[in-house]
Amino acid sequence: MIPPYDSVTVRTVAKILIPLIQVFALYVVFHGAKSPGGGFQGGAILGASLILARLTAGPGVSVHYLPGTSALRLGAVGVLIYGVVGLLSLFGGAAFLDYSALPLPGAHEDELHAIGIEAVEVGVAVAVACVMLSIFDDLAPTERPYRQGR
Amino acid sequence: MNWIGAIFMLVGAFFFIAGTVGYIRLPDFYSRMHALGKADTLGAFLSLLGVACCTGWTLLSLKIVLVAVFIIIANPTSTHAIARAAFVTGLRPWRNETEAGPQVEPPDPA
Incomplete structure (x- = not known):
């Protein structure tokens, strides 16, 4: 884990900006069906925010954001969400990822499409964010390459 | 409202041009950061504010204003981080050769 960034300005602004x-x-993930965006883009933004936390906050804080190999495991969960939604429609009697055959009682076909697309988008977003974070953790050095402070 | 937006965008374009001139003309990394960090932040902010004025009171203009606020927070911070990283890793500020002023010594990169 990288130690916290040695500048109060950067740390404070990152603290403000990461939740935003x-x-x-x-927003990008859940509005992706109607506007530009979607699972991959939203997941990339989410992963970037987590990487910003890793870069600035130090291990004391950013350990709460998916430490160790849990990022990789959660990425596998994202792929699982995607696959399960696809297989559910397969078991409903239609093609893989054909949302109109999702086994949800009492839902109109348009609603089924919306629910299916959003579920798949969430899976993709989780997978992308967690794999980005996992790649960063694998590549990141454990200390900064220059001496800190003055 | 359109005229106010146009004025905002023109002022923003002026700041962009000033920043670009500074980037081309100034001698070293720090002075270029000095020119671009402020001028581009203000240029982008004013341009987006002008676009928001032109779109009127809609959800779109609110989003544009949010982007402008994000830029005005994030841009100076990234400028600060880059300049700080350059100084800490030992890049020396440019000095005029004829002027024997006190040298600013960056810390040794460990």
Whole structure:
């Protein structure tokens, strides 16, 4: 884990911006069916916010954001969400990822489409964010390459 | 409202041009950061504010204003981080050769 960034300005601004970036990522994910955006883009923004926390906050704080190998495991969960939604429609009697055959009683076909698309988007977003974070953790040095402070 | 937006965008374009001139003309990294960090922040902020004025009171203009606020927070911070990283890793500020002023010594990169 990288030690905290040795500048109060950067740390404070990152502290302010990280939740805003995460809210924006959720907006991109859940508004992706109607506007530009979607699972991959929202997941990339979410992963970027987590990486910003890793870069600035130090291990004392950013350990709460998916430490160790849990990022990789949660990424696998994202892939699982995607696959389960696809297989559910397969078991409903239609093609893979054909949302109109999702086994949800009492839902109109348009609603089924919306629910299915959003579920798949959430899976993609979780997978992308967690894999980005996991790649960063694998590549990141454990200390800064220059001496800190003055 | 359109005229106010146009004025905002023109002032923003002026700041962009000033920043670009500074980037081309100034001698070293720090002075270029000095020119671009402020001028581009204000240029982008004013341009987006002008666009928001032109779209009127809609949800779109609110989003544009949010982008402008984000830029005005994040841009100076990234400028600060980059300049700080350059100084800490030992890049020396440019000095005029004829002027024997006190040298600013960056810390040794460990």
